[in-house]
Amino acid sequence: MEIPEIIGAGLCAIGVGLGIGRIGGSAMEAIARQPEATAKIQTAMLIAAALIEGFGFAALFAK
Amino acid sequence: MYSKLSVSLALIGAITFSVPAFAQDYNHHEDSHAVASHDTHDHTDLERGLDVKAQIKETIEHHLADSYEFTITEGVGFPLPVILFDEGLKVFSSSKFHHGESVAEVDGNHYVLHHSKIYKTDASGDLSMDEHHHPTNVMPLDFSITKNVFMILVMAGFMLFLFQRVAKAYQSDQTPKKAGRFLEPIIIYIRDEIAIPNIGEKHYKKYMSYLLTVFFFIWFMNLVGMTPLGINVTGNIAITFSLALITFIITQISGNKHYWQHILWMPGIPVILKPVMAIIEILGLFIKPFSLMMRLYANMLAGHVVIMSIIGLIFVFGSWLIAPAFFGLTLVLSLLEVLVAALQAYIFTMLTALYFGSAVEEHEHH
Amino acid sequence: MDKLIHDFSFGLFIWQLLVFVALIFLLKKYAWKPILDAVNAREESIEGALKAAEKAREEMKSLQSDNEAILKEAREERERILKEARDMKNKIVVEAKEAASAEADKTVAAAKATIEAEKKAAVFELKQQAAALSIEVAEKVLGQELSDANKQAEMIDKIIDDVKFN
Numbered sequence: 055m056e057i058p059e060i061i062g063a064g065l066c067a068i069g070v071g072l073g074i075g076r077i078g079g080s081a082m083e084a085i086a087r088q089p090e091a092t093a094k095i096q097t098a099m100l101i102a103a104a105l106i107e108g109f110g111f112a113a114l115f116a117k
Numbered sequence: 118m119y120s121k122l123s124v125s126l127a128l129i130g131a132i133t134f135s136v137p138a139f140a141q142d143y144n145h146h147e148d149s150h151a152v153a154s155h156d157t158h159d160h161t162d163l164e165r166g167l168d169v170k171a172q173i174k175e176t177i178e179h180h181l182a183d184s185y186e187f188t189i190t191e192g193v194g195f196p197l198p199v200i201l202f203d204e205g206l207k208v209f210s211s212s213k214f215h216h217g218e219s220v221a222e223v224d225g226n227h228y229v230l231h232h233s234k235i236y237k238t239d240a241s242g243d244l245s246m247d248e249h250h251h252p253t254n255v256m257p258l259d260f261s262i263t264k265n266v267f268m269i270l271v272m273a274g275f276m277l278f279l280f281q282r283v284a285k286a287y288q289s290d291q292t293p294k295k296a297g298r299f300l301e302p303i304i305i306y307i308r309d310e311i312a313i314p315n316i317g318e319k320h321y322k323k324y325m326s327y328l329l330t331v332f333f334f335i336w337f338m339n340l341v342g343m344t345p346l347g348i349n350v351t352g353n354i355a356i357t358f359s360l361a362l363i364t365f366i367i368t369q370i371s372g373n374k375h376y377w378q379h380i381l382w383m384p385g386i387p388v389i390l391k392p393v394m395a396i397i398e399i400l401g402l403f404i405k406p407f408s409l410m411m412r413l414y415a416n417m418l419a420g421h422v423v424i425m426s427i428i429g430l431i432f433v434f435g436s437w438l439i440a441p442a443f444f445g446l447t448l449v450l451s452l453l454e455v456l457v458a459a460l461q462a463y464i465f466t467m468l469t470a471l472y473f474g475s476a477v478e479e480h481e482h483h
Numbered sequence: 484m485d486k487l488i489h490d491f492s493f494g495l496f497i498w499q500l501l502v503f504v505a506l507i508f509l510l511k512k513y514a515w516k517p518i519l520d521a522v523n524a525r526e527e528s529i530e531g532a533l534k535a536a537e538k539a540r541e542e543m544k545s546l547q548s549d550n551e552a553i554l555k556e557a558r559e560e561r562e563r564i565l566k567e568a569r570d571m572k573n574k575i576v577v578e579a580k581e582a583a584s585a586e587a588d589k590t591v592a593a594a595k596a597t598i599e600a601e602k603k604a605a606v607f608e609l610k611q612q613a614a615a616l617s618i619e620v621a622e623k624v625l626g627q628e629l630s631d632a633n634k635q636a637e638m639i640d641k642i643i644d645d646v647k648f649n
Binding site for chain 3: 182183200234251258259260261262263265266269270273276277280281283284285287288291292297301304305308325326327329330334353354355356358359360362363
């Protein structure tokens with residue numbers, strides 16, 4: 055890996071981390087507000103996180 | 118309760134055994150390197166450090182890559198058949214490569230192993246390299262029963278045996294027996310929480326076989342990857358590509374009129390935007406299975422690399438004071454990996470169901 | 484990316500594709516279909532059993548309410564019969580009383596009539612006896628008086644006068 059690639063990969067990781075962090079945080083808030091909908095929120099959270107993660111990986115590998 | 122206990126015991130055993138297995142493997146590499154380098158010059162400390170790191174890197178790469186022989190631990194293993202299509206079918210045992218150290222001569226053709234790939238060479242076994250250090254030699258069409266193929270076959274046999282027995286237990290009465298008690302809730306979970314909500318009550322039945330097979334295949338393969346046998350099936354791009362390809366093909370085949378209409382000529386938006394949306398949707402068509410493929414591959418690969426790197430750090434520091442800390446860290450990370458093993462199988466199945474659902478969804482509101 | 488493409492093993496891909504597709508169909512035939520069918524059948528039978536239990540409970544409830552209705556009816560019947568009996572008794576008593584008083588009246592009336600008749604008969608007899616007595620007395624008196632002629636005439640006159648005025 056060259057230096058720009060490493061920086062790019064790092065930026066990508068930061069972006070994905072922020073995105074997944076936001077999803078997780080929002081899901082927590084949603085669960086706190088509606089504990090009875092925990093299962094549904096978790097499913098939606100996992101799907102959203104998985105999608106973002108997928109793009110993150112795609113960016114990481116697409117060098 | 119019984120199954121839970123045995124599963125956790127098995128996991129703890131697997132984790133406990135990974136370290137010695139790694140150590141053996143590592144020692145093997147160190148030995149061969151030591152023999153090679155000792156006669157040239159003495160090491161300085163810095164060089165030794167670099168050397169250890171390079172060896173660890175090599176060990177990890179060796180563990181992640183597919184192989185033509187099945188190594189259980191140092192010196193214990195068995196060769197697997199190599200099947201090549203090169204001027205006719207060539208079948209021979211991988212023991213002819215002598216762990217990649219010698220040129221295999223089959224019916225007048227010469228083959229050599231380089232980074233777990235077979236290349237065609239001459240009798241001397243020389244490879245000509247390009248600027249990326251990739252050999253330019255011809256790679257024959259390779260359908261060998263490699264370690265991964267062997268594991269796939271074993272897993273297929275195991276799953277057939279296991280689930281066929283689970284199914285048979287239902288014949289006597291309607292309650293699950295033995296393994297069925299553990300597996301039935303998972304099957305029902307996949308039906309009730311993954312298939313029905315995402316695909317819909319009406320269409321879900323015909324996709325159940327694929328969803329169940331893909332879930333258990335990925336899950337079991339991930340768990341087998343946790344064992345110290347150095348099996349890395351789900352962390353191989355060819356495997357995840359074929360899984361994603363099947364999902365992609367099934368999705369496109371079951372796509373109904375509305376699905377294609379939404380992709381090619383999205384209703385409810387201005388005409389000018391329609392071609393733009395069509396391009397985005399068609400791209401999405403391929404990005405979806407691509408992300409499926411990448412996610413599983415990268416997660417499993419990353420899990421293996423992280424755990425093995427941390428075990429490798431024990432040898433970099435080489436201190437009995439630090440080793441227990443890294444051992445504990447490995448244990449924790451292994452537990453995380455057990456979770457990830459199930460989670461990735463779940464996410465793959467979930468997203469597959471989601472894509473199937475989008476293909477068969479009926480839009481009454483238009 | 485080129486590392487990924489370089490690492491890609493076509494043979495492994497084909498093997499996985501073949502084995503996995505075969506596995507899907509084999510598992511479908513020998514495992515998933517029987518398991519899912521068994522689970523479905525069990526769920527249906529459980530649902531059926533639950534429904535049957537619910538139905539039985541409903542029936543029991545209706546049976547209970549039926550019983551209650553029957554009991555209530557029986558109680559009403561008893562009340563009615565008792566009331567009827569009481570009425571009947573009262574009526575009989577009243578009738579008996581009436582009959583008794585009527586009989587008594589009749590008896591009294593008969594007695595009165597008898598008494599009256601007896602009285603009349605007695606009075607009649609008394610009158611006759613009185614008349615006979617008075618005739619006898621009169622005969623005796625007359626026998627004495629009529630010995631005197633004047634006195635006879637006087638007497639006759641007086642009687643005639645009396646008769647006239649009568």
